[in-house]
Amino acid sequence: MSSLRLAVIGTGVIGQAHARRIARDSSCLLVAVCDSDSRCRSLATELNTGFFLDAEELLEQETLDGVIIATPNASHSALATTCLRRGLPVLIEKPIADTTEAALAIVAVAEETGVPVLVGHHRRHSSAIQQARTLLQEGAIGELIAVSLLWTLKKPDDYFEADWRCRRPGGGPVMINLVHELDTLRFLCGEIHRVYAQAGSPTRQLEVEDSVAISLSLESGVIATLLACDNTPAPWSYEATTHENPLYFETCENCYHFLGTEGGLAFPRLDIWRYDDPNAVGWQHPLAHHSRTTQQVDPLDLQLRHFLDVVRGDAESLLDARDAARTLAVAHAVLESIQTQQPVEPAL
Incomplete structure (x- = not known):
């Protein structure tokens, strides 16, 4: 060949x-x-x-x-x-x-x-993401109800020496970073119907945000939250937790949590919590912890x-192009919601 x-x-x-x-x-x-x-x-x-x-x-x-x-x-x-x-x-x-x-x-x-x-x-090519998707689709935690995503880290000061990162359009974590989280959420859980977002830059006071809180409603009825901050020394980001990018300090934390009718899934450790005894269900009964492993290959x-x-x-x-355009439309809906302080439905 x-x-x-x-x-x-x-x-x-x-x-x-x-x-x-x-x-x-x-x-x-x-x-x-x-x-x-x-x-x-x-x-x-x-x-x-x-x-x-x-x-x-x-x-x-x-x-x-x-x-x-x-x-x-x-x-x-x-x-x-x-x-x-x-x-x-x-x-x-x-x-x-x-x-x-x-x-x-x-x-x-x-x-x-x-x-x-x-x-x-x-x-989307990550082995951990692919395995999480399989677990969700196979019903490992039952019917999905809600999702919580965190993206929190500290960008170094020299990151902002590139002036475009400090200005609209194009700069800021929504378009540079969180577009990844939004695409991952779509890939794992389905289409996003509506977003409501708030943002601020109380510490750096730049034109672009350093903290964002997003509430998302999916077409399936699942609700999700995405909380992001790029000015905090915190360990809960995809980059730090998955160990896929050698530029980032590695932690052993989880950054995403998926909540279902029969259990919870934490990513990227792929920890599953659920009741193993169907006759002993409720907060007074112990939860069983199951871990999955995945082979790490550079996505x-x-x-x-x-x-x-x-x-x-x-x-x-x-x-493909149409699929990616939908992710972009969600990111733009987030920015529009930040500006208008109103819920916004993505244009695609």
């Missing part, structure tokens, strides 16, 4: 992560990286690959099987539609675009051309392997 020829457009932190994974995977070839900043040429030199300043030149000059787009969100739509019209499958970093309209433009071209899109909400590696399968035509995209 010949190696698939891939290019990465955008060489920020996540673009570099994609490029390095491609470079070390024998089933694909990193043909080139592209970035409008000439200082990024050093990555191409390090990985012994081509370098382009202009994406159009890259697409004109190189023969490719697929493209990874890891540029700022506002450029996703134009780049993705250009690739799709050339017949090139794309992996677009999350979120799919900066606006719902831009996301729908990608959806329209993808559905018109039939060229596949995979959007980089990489947690970005798994995502790349899946993208290669999608490019070959061996798999359907785990997260």
